[in-house]
Amino acid sequence: MNQKNYCVIMAGGIGSRFWPMSRTAFPKQFHDILGVGRTLLQMTYDRFLPICPKENILVVTNERYKELVLEQLPDIKPEQVLCEPFMRNTAPCVAYSSFWIGDREPDANIIVAPSDHLILNNAEFQRIIEISITQAQESSNLVTLGIKPTRPDTGYGYIQWKEDKKSENELVKKVKTFTEKPSLELAKDFLDSGDFYWNSGIFIWTLNSILNSFQNNLPDMYKAFSEGQGLYGTENEKEFIERIYPACENISIDYGIMEKAKNVNVVLSDFGWSDLGTWGSLHTHLAHDGHQNGVVGKNVLLYNCADNVVNIPNDKLAVLHGLNGYIVVESDNILLICKKEDEQKIKQFVNDIKLKKGENWI
Amino acid sequence: MNQKNYCVIMAGGIGSRFWPMSRTAFPKQFHDILGVGRTLLQMTYDRFLPICPKENILVVTNERYKELVLEQLPDIKPEQVLCEPFMRNTAPCVAYSSFWIGDREPDANIIVAPSDHLILNNAEFQRIIEISITQAQESSNLVTLGIKPTRPDTGYGYIQWKEDKKSENELVKKVKTFTEKPSLELAKDFLDSGDFYWNSGIFIWTLNSILNSFQNNLPDMYKAFSEGQGLYGTENEKEFIERIYPACENISIDYGIMEKAKNVNVVLSDFGWSDLGTWGSLHTHLAHDGHQNGVVGKNVLLYNCADNVVNIPNDKLAVLHGLNGYIVVESDNILLICKKEDEQKIKQFVNDIKLKKGENWI
Numbered sequence: 001m002n003q004k005n006y007c008v009i010m011a012g013g014i015g016s017r018f019w020p021m022s023r024t025a026f027p028k029q030f031h032d033i034l035g036v037g038r039t040l041l042q043m044t045y046d047r048f049l050p051i052c053p054k055e056n057i058l059v060v061t062n063e064r065y066k067e068l069v070l071e072q073l074p075d076i077k078p079e080q081v082l083c084e085p086f087m088r089n090t091a092p093c094v095a096y097s098s099f100w101i102g103d104r105e106p107d108a109n110i111i112v113a114p115s116d117h118l119i120l121n122n123a124e125f126q127r128i129i130e131i132s133i134t135q136a137q138e139s140s141n142l143v144t145l146g147i148k149p150t151r152p153d154t155g156y157g158y159i160q161w162k163e164d165k166k167s168e169n170e171l172v173k174k175v176k177t178f179t180e181k182p183s184l185e186l187a188k189d190f191l192d193s194g195d196f197y198w199n200s201g202i203f204i205w206t207l208n209s210i211l212n213s214f215q216n217n218l219p220d221m222y223k224a225f226s227e228g229q230g231l232y233g234t235e236n237e238k239e240f241i242e243r244i245y246p247a248c249e250n251i252s253i254d255y256g257i258m259e260k261a262k263n264v265n266v267v268l269s270d271f272g273w274s275d276l277g278t279w280g281s282l283h284t285h286l287a288h289d290g291h292q293n294g295v296v297g298k299n300v301l302l303y304n305c306a307d308n309v310v311n312i313p314n315d316k317l318a319v320l321h322g323l324n325g326y327i328v329v330e331s332d333n334i335l336l337i338c339k340k341e342d343e344q345k346i347k348q349f350v351n352d353i354k355l356k357k358g359e360n361w362i
Numbered sequence: 363m364n365q366k367n368y369c370v371i372m373a374g375g376i377g378s379r380f381w382p383m384s385r386t387a388f389p390k391q392f393h394d395i396l397g398v399g400r401t402l403l404q405m406t407y408d409r410f411l412p413i414c415p416k417e418n419i420l421v422v423t424n425e426r427y428k429e430l431v432l433e434q435l436p437d438i439k440p441e442q443v444l445c446e447p448f449m450r451n452t453a454p455c456v457a458y459s460s461f462w463i464g465d466r467e468p469d470a471n472i473i474v475a476p477s478d479h480l481i482l483n484n485a486e487f488q489r490i491i492e493i494s495i496t497q498a499q500e501s502s503n504l505v506t507l508g509i510k511p512t513r514p515d516t517g518y519g520y521i522q523w524k525e526d527k528k529s530e531n532e533l534v535k536k537v538k539t540f541t542e543k544p545s546l547e548l549a550k551d552f553l554d555s556g557d558f559y560w561n562s563g564i565f566i567w568t569l570n571s572i573l574n575s576f577q578n579n580l581p582d583m584y585k586a587f588s589e590g591q592g593l594y595g596t597e598n599e600k601e602f603i604e605r606i607y608p609a610c611e612n613i614s615i616d617y618g619i620m621e622k623a624k625n626v627n628v629v630l631s632d633f634g635w636s637d638l639g640t641w642g643s644l645h646t647h648l649a650h651d652g653h654q655n656g657v658v659g660k661n662v663l664l665y666n667c668a669d670n671v672v673n674i675p676n677d678k679l680a681v682l683h684g685l686n687g688y689i690v691v692e693s694d695n696i697l698l699i700c701k702k703e704d705e706q707k708i709k710q711f712v713n714d715i716k717l718k719k720g721e722n723w724i
Contacts, residue, residue, distance in 0.1 A: 299719060316697065318698075319382075319697070320700075321699065330697060333677065333678050333679065334678070334681070335678065335679070335680040337683065337685060337690065338681070339683055349663070
């Protein structure tokens, strides 16, 4: 294991499409959403343990979730939890963690990953990460993982790749274009063509490469965070971050850097990935009975039910009869029953509830 | 108000068809099942306040519910709650309360009623009770209230009536036959004929008449309870009851007395009655939105839903989307979702749960 490998887990999101389980006070990444005994954050952490020393794993999150992170990951130290004073997009999060690492290890290799994704084949993931680190070191390029698409999903970003003549590894390609959330027609064309992969949001680069990219593409952000050099990891870090964050641009790393940079590789990956973006996407990954019901909950009895995704606390009994194609979720005093085919409406419900019943329920 | 009027409220049942709200530890009659702010027991008590002095209202229930009764009816004294050591059918319950009343008031008029029925027109109910008391006193007959049927329900008992030449009141009839739970075809014939009424399970008689009927039709039970004369209402009552109850026949007052006695009147009634036997029957009586949804619960949001009966605790938020014709009930850590047309299956579910998950859930 390379002692210069660092992992940055981004854990500041809310995951409102997973309401009512994912709530502002207790977002998706902190839930054992698959009913396997580990939360999504814990599974992400576990996945990085063979890749870097545990003291090199950073979690970037909102100040309000710091205690939750430390509870769920008792092996990391408080200073490994980097706290954003309020929600910003991914670029400030990457800048913050990069400079933090820079104060410790100028030769670091960095893996940046969301905290709330599912990866089924961890051994293959590890192999892909190693290929990516090698590529990042040898080429000084930015590396992103592309996921072999299995359906024309219109909710994802797509990466078109082309051959990278400089690389001998056939999984390593050059990025030709990024396309966010295409139309269904376009997504079908992408799938047919074979040279479009899903954008996973998992990145690998060296510290030098990413700092150079900030300097070139987001110079104000680079300047702001560079003024903190020497303060990261000290008692003055918090005051500094709270001072500069309000002026930070609210921009994603994809839009702010990846889509502009010329030196981007994509590594073609296929390790059983899901962003677990919606209840429906979860359905695919839950154990199924003989009737395509995906159930989490120790006391759920189904009679004459098919094709449902059910998530009920273990201490609760649920008896379901005659339901086909529904999401049935109970979480922290909220019950949601929603037709699976209409799950995109959950966002509307949440807005409606905010207006009618107040912030406490969301 | 006649000071010799006594009311006996039978409150020992379990109401398993109303599971999961009605549970062994907290049966239906103790719930505010309509969401009106009073439980069914309290509504029954209220209904009798204009008919007899409140110290003449007795509640017969199982020992385990005594505290619950006293909590819900703070105006009655502990001795007015007659406790059965274990569940028996209605005949022992009537015998017990009759002898209890006999030790206080040998000239009593007694009204016996279930604790878990709904009556919408209380003024009309009071008028019918007065007619019935008059008839019971003048004729020494047993009087039962017949309910004008509105549908060929196969779950009820039916009373066929004929004219009573001795009575001048046109609502007072003689009972010709009792028929329990007829076939649908028969029930339709009953409805068409016009001379069949539903058996409400509400009875009116004088103390002397009912004691005579016990002596003639259930002589062993009569003898057992008569040996306690002088003990009812004293500190020795409990020990006596616990001694004789095990030997009591487990029989209903309908089968043990009413169907055998020759001196039975039925008073034709129409006061908006329901036995609230099932969730479906409750649906009719709940306030409806524009889409035939009957909802109890302060935080229930329906989207694209019709013809459902929903009962959710007030402190809980429920969001329902795309449901048609379902029962959705949450009560004390149990969630039930069941197609309304299949609600008779709830009993099977309860049996299944008893086997698979244990007694605690039922």
